[in-house]
Amino acid sequence: MMNHIGFNFDTTYIHLSNTLFTFNHPEQVRNPSLIIVNHDLSKDLGLDLSSLDDQACAALFAGTHPPEGVVFFSQAYSGHQFGYYSVLGDGRAHLWGEHLDPGGKRYDIQFKGSGRTPYTRGGDGKAALSPMLREYLISEAMHYLGVATTRSLAVVSTSTTVIRDELLDGAILTRVASSHIRVGTFEYAKEQGISVLSELLDYTVARHFPELSQSDNKALKLFERVMHQHIDLVVDWMRVGFIHGVMNTDNMAICGETIDYGPCAFMDAYHLKTVFSSIDTEGRYAYGHQPKIVKWNLAVFASSLLPLVDPDRVKAVQLVTNILDQFEGAYDKKWVGMMRKKLGLSGEQQGDKGLILDLLTWMQKNGVDYTHTFLGLSEGRKPSGVIYQDEGFSEWYTHWTTRLALNKISEKESLNLMRSVNPAIIPRNAKVEFALSAAIEGDFAPFNHLLALLKDPYNNRSELGPYQDPPPDSYGYQTFCGT
Numbered sequence: 001m002m003n004h005i006g007f008n009f010d011t012t013y014i015h016l017s018n019t020l021f022t023f024n025h026p027e028q029v030r031n032p033s034l035i036i037v038n039h040d041l042s043k044d045l046g047l048d049l050s051s052l053d054d055q056a057c058a059a060l061f062a063g064t065h066p067p068e069g070v071v072f073f074s075q076a077y078s079g080h081q082f083g084y085y086s087v088l089g090d091g092r093a094h095l096w097g098e099h100l101d102p103g104g105k106r107y108d109i110q111f112k113g114s115g116r117t118p119y120t121r122g123g124d125g126k127a128a129l130s131p132m133l134r135e136y137l138i139s140e141a142m143h144y145l146g147v148a149t150t151r152s153l154a155v156v157s158t159s160t161t162v163i164r165d166e167l168l169d170g171a172i173l174t175r176v177a178s179s180h181i182r183v184g185t186f187e188y189a190k191e192q193g194i195s196v197l198s199e200l201l202d203y204t205v206a207r208h209f210p211e212l213s214q215s216d217n218k219a220l221k222l223f224e225r226v227m228h229q230h231i232d233l234v235v236d237w238m239r240v241g242f243i244h245g246v247m248n249t250d251n252m253a254i255c256g257e258t259i260d261y262g263p264c265a266f267m268d269a270y271h272l273k274t275v276f277s278s279i280d281t282e283g284r285y286a287y288g289h290q291p292k293i294v295k296w297n298l299a300v301f302a303s304s305l306l307p308l309v310d311p312d313r314v315k316a317v318q319l320v321t322n323i324l325d326q327f328e329g330a331y332d333k334k335w336v337g338m339m340r341k342k343l344g345l346s347g348e349q350q351g352d353k354g355l356i357l358d359l360l361t362w363m364q365k366n367g368v369d370y371t372h373t374f375l376g377l378s379e380g381r382k383p384s385g386v387i388y389q390d391e392g393f394s395e396w397y398t399h400w401t402t403r404l405a406l407n408k409i410s411e412k413e414s415l416n417l418m419r420s421v422n423p424a425i426i427p428r429n430a431k432v433e434f435a436l437s438a439a440i441e442g443d444f445a446p447f448n449h450l451l452a453l454l455k456d457p458y459n460n461r462s463e464l465g466p467y468q469d470p471p472p473d474s475y476g477y478q479t480f481c482g483t
């Protein structure tokens with residue numbers, strides 16, 4: 001169903017068992033105002049918003065004038081939050097449906113912060129402006145860093161107040177995802193019984209992995225594919241120093257895109273135990289713990305799929321365990337491969353992993369900035385800063401140059417390899433906070449400037465200078481769930 005803006009809805013999820021979702025309208029917004037709309041993304045989606053003025057755009061992205069073909073609904077799901085099972089569902093989100101872009105690619109379009117739903121439980125269904133702008137900024141940064149991610153199409157202010165610890169401006173984010181099917185969706189479906197679970201499996205395979213639909217064990221094959229996709233994803237997070245912050249199973253999308261930008265943040269000084277989220281007191285979702293948590297979440301996914309893997313439970317457990325046991329080896333191989341690129345190493349030499357770990361250990365011991373170090377090395381020299389005069393670093397640097405001499409590629413190719421994976425800019429916490437504080441006071445210049453720079457993260461240039469400096473040592477940054 002195509003309309004003049006270019007939305008082309010063909011929503012298939014609503015044909016699934018009605019225990020998986022509820023039709024339900026966003027709360028009415030009387031005076032929405034447009035904060036930001038993502039023109040690059042809208043073009044990618046085949047949309048033409050040029051006929052809409054700001055007011056019409058605000059009405060569109062507040063749900064007061066939904067385009068033809070939209071059928072608002074919220075999805076049911078469960079999840080393990082910090083290890084504990086809960087029945088959840090979209091407590092403040094409404095899907096518009098599935099839009100097909102001109103190439104036929106299917107996307108969920110979803111509101112976040114659009115009011116209460118049957119799954120709201122104790123919440124207010126709302127979102128505040130600052131965390132929605134944060135999601136917009138960081139998800140776009142991730143996209144341009146080349147990390148698989150859900151994206152942000154628009155943010156509108158609802159011109160209402162949201163009560164948190166303080167009174168905040170309310171907002172709605174429009175999120176775009178390949179789908180919102182989560183590990184938690186399977187956990188929920190399993191509780192509904194084998195027919196719902198089996199329906200969800202068939203649907204997910206058809207939508208995301210159609211090449212598996214003829215497989216003799218679809219559930220097992222799906223599990224294997226999702227495992228490898230999430231290994232790729234977490235390796236990419238590790239590459240850029242991204243800490244998701246709340247990797248509950250309901251925040252792990254089957255399509256392999258980063259989802260739910262709450263307390264996430266980028267690491268400055270390298271340390272495996274880096275945590276920013278105020279509620280993650282045990283460091284469950286710390287930087288260096290992320291691969292283990294992906295595996296833990298995958299084990300939950302596997303256990304949800306068990307009845308479909310084999311009717312004999314013992315056999316089913318054996319089959320999924322055989323795959324899950326490959327996690328560490330597969331992760332390690334991908335991670336070492338990624339780190340080789342960060343160091344410009346071509347081919348494989350026996351000492352490569354040791355060389356990589358030596359650098360990281362030195363960085364961790366000395367509290368050295370992750371992004372700055374690799375960016376400096378990508379310039380083909382020691383990074384700037386007194387810390388790099390350290391003897392430990394000099395020793396490592398000599399080993400590195402010796403290893404580089406074994407490369408089968410030219411120096412230029414090696415530097416280009418490094419520059420293609422080592423960002424020259426990441427959304428550093430202090431810069432993000434500065435941009436957000438100005439934005440909620442009505443000054444969007446810092447936000448827009450930062451966003452523009454983040455769209456070209458691998459091209460080192462002088463205008464990035466003020467955004468590259470590591471923060472001072474004592475910078476004790478904390479993030480909040482923003483719910």
Ligand code: AMP
Nearest residue numbers: 088089090091092120123124125126483
């Ligand atoms: P999250 O931590 O954002 O993944 O949220 C976990 C669960 O809480 C999901 O079911 C959300 O829909 C729900 N939730 C988060 N914030 C709110 C809110 N303000 N009102 C209602 N539900 C919420």
Ligand code: MG
Nearest residue numbers: 250251259260
């Ligand atoms: Mg979530």
